[in-house]
Amino acid sequence: MSNNSVELKGLNAKLRILRGIIRRNNLSVMEFVYHNYVLRVNEEVVKNNEYLICMVCGSHLNITREHIIPRWCFRKDTKKYFDITVNGHTVTYNKATIPTCSTCNAELLNSLERYIQKLFHEGFEKDFAFNIFELQHIIRWLETIDYKFQIMNISKKFLSPKNGKHIPYLSDFPLYLLLPNKGYSPAKILSTIRYAHKRLAVKDKANHVNSLLIFKTSNQHFHFFHTIDDFIFLEIPQYKIALFYFFKEQFKETTVAYKKAMEVINKVY
Structure with missing residues (x-):
């Protein structure tokens, strides 16, 4: 058995474990999200726990910090940042x-990220001709990033707009509640986060491969934009690859997905 076969077998075993713990603990993780970030009494957030839990499996032991976007994507550059549309603040990818x-x-998550990094590293040599199983792992990785952003947005407070007037009423609202063009109610937010978490437990992503577009790029800079539960774009220059993925929409043909993706890219990028 080749080293690649052994590595892939190990990855699949860990992904089975990951899917299992997500299915078993979805309810407890969502209860924590609801009681600590969504529930409001007399217009104030009520936190019922003084400790953090793992937002994947629900454990409160040995809590660490998981980067939303892996550090290798932005070459561990601690100065690179993205804008928070809601309040005009910036956040470094590293934080x-x-x-x-x-x-x-x-x-578990690191095994998937290492596999994706190796896939991209070797992809240029193969003209990015990924097989159906590799494409499904890329999709799973991008869905994991979306879920992590959803957790960040529900747990991070609005505070005050940068260079704007302080709004006491909104200061402790989660960013998620104030996302533009969403208009989510607390119930809808919780439902969306629950679905994003459950989505990570789905093994077969074959129906979504036409929603994933992969481009070669000669750009020298890392770029990223993302709309929760809608689409994500990542451009990773060291591997000469760019990705665009629609989280919910499915397409019979990649040409249709490509046309729609380019409309978004030309508008945003």
């Missing part, structure tokens, strides 16, 4: 994290 236990962080 954009969510709480996860050491097992989910260092073993």
Whole structure:
């Protein structure tokens, strides 16, 4: 058995474990999100726990910080940042994290990220001709990033707009509640986060491969934009690859997905 076969077998075993713990603990993780970030009494957030839990499996032991976007994507550059549309603040990719236990962080999620990094490293040599199983792993990775952003947005407070007037009423609202063009109610937010978490437990992503577009790029800079539960764009220059993925929409033909993706890219990028 080749080293690649052994590595892939190990990854699949860890992904089975990951899917299992997500299915078993979805309810407890969502209860924590609801009681600590969504529930409001007399217009104030009520936190029912003084400790953090792993936002993947729900454990409160050995909590670490999991980077939303892996550090290798932005070459560990601590100065690179993205804008928070809602309040005009910026967050460095290096500080954009969510709480996860050491097992989910260092073993399960890290196994998938290492595999994706190797896939991209070798992809240019193969003209990015990924097979159906590799495409499904890329999709799973991008869905994991979306879920982590959803957790960041529900746990991070609005505070005050940068260079704007302080709004006491909104200061402790989660960013998620104030996302533009969403208009989510608390119930809808919780439902969306629950679905994003459950989505990580789905093994077969074959129906979504036409929603994933992969481009070669000669750009020298890392770029990223993302709309929760809608689409994501990542451009990773060291591997000469750019990705665009629609989280919910499915397409019979990639040409249709490509046309729609380019409309978004030309508008945003």
